[in-house]
Amino acid sequence: MKLTKTGVTFILVKPLGEILLQLRDDGNGKQILYPEMWCFPGGGKKDGETYINTALREAKEEFELDINPAQLVLLTCYDHDNIMNDHVYVCPVPMHCQPKLREGRDMQWGKFPEIKLLSLAWEQHKILKILEDYLGDQGSIG
Numbered sequence: 001m002k003l004t005k006t007g008v009t010f011i012l013v014k015p016l017g018e019i020l021l022q023l024r025d026d027g028n029g030k031q032i033l034y035p036e037m038w039c040f041p042g043g044g045k046k047d048g049e050t051y052i053n054t055a056l057r058e059a060k061e062e063f064e065l066d067i068n069p070a071q072l073v074l075l076t077c078y079d080h081d082n083i084m085n086d087h088v089y090v091c092p093v094p095m096h097c098q099p100k101l102r103e104g105r106d107m108q109w110g111k112f113p114e115i116k117l118l119s120l121a122w123e124q125h126k127i128l129k130i131l132e133d134y135l136g137d138q139g140s141i142g
Contacts, residue, residue, distance in 0.1 A: 034121030
């Protein structure tokens with residue numbers, strides 16, 4: 001498979017370990033990868049854009065969230081599908097964080113043990129062990 005794009009994934013985590021998941025839609029008439037599957041949010045990097053700026057833009061576009069770039073922690077980079085060097089960031093958010101869904105079919109906050117049972121889009125199972133190690137025994141940041 002030819003890797004043709006690069007992008008970011010951002011994992012938003014509330015203080016008690018709730019992680020935001022996004023349910024992809026069915027493509028609205030277009031054929032898309034992973035229709036109707038859960039994933040951590042993210043998107044493609046535009047030319048001239050930094051990975052951090054991609055995460056900030058995608059958070060704003062998909063959820064109307066302004067996240068603090070200083071809070072983004074690079075967790076790992078991985079290749080999947082036709083994506084090379086997907087930069088995966090973890091970002092703590094406050095308990096009162098209320099994203100507004102602008103892309104996808106649905107969103108929900110979930111705990112790590114529940115997320116591990118899902119079949120995630122974008123081969124995100126590849127990053128679960130790294131995320132689990134980062135979150136530690138408590139399943140949360142801090």
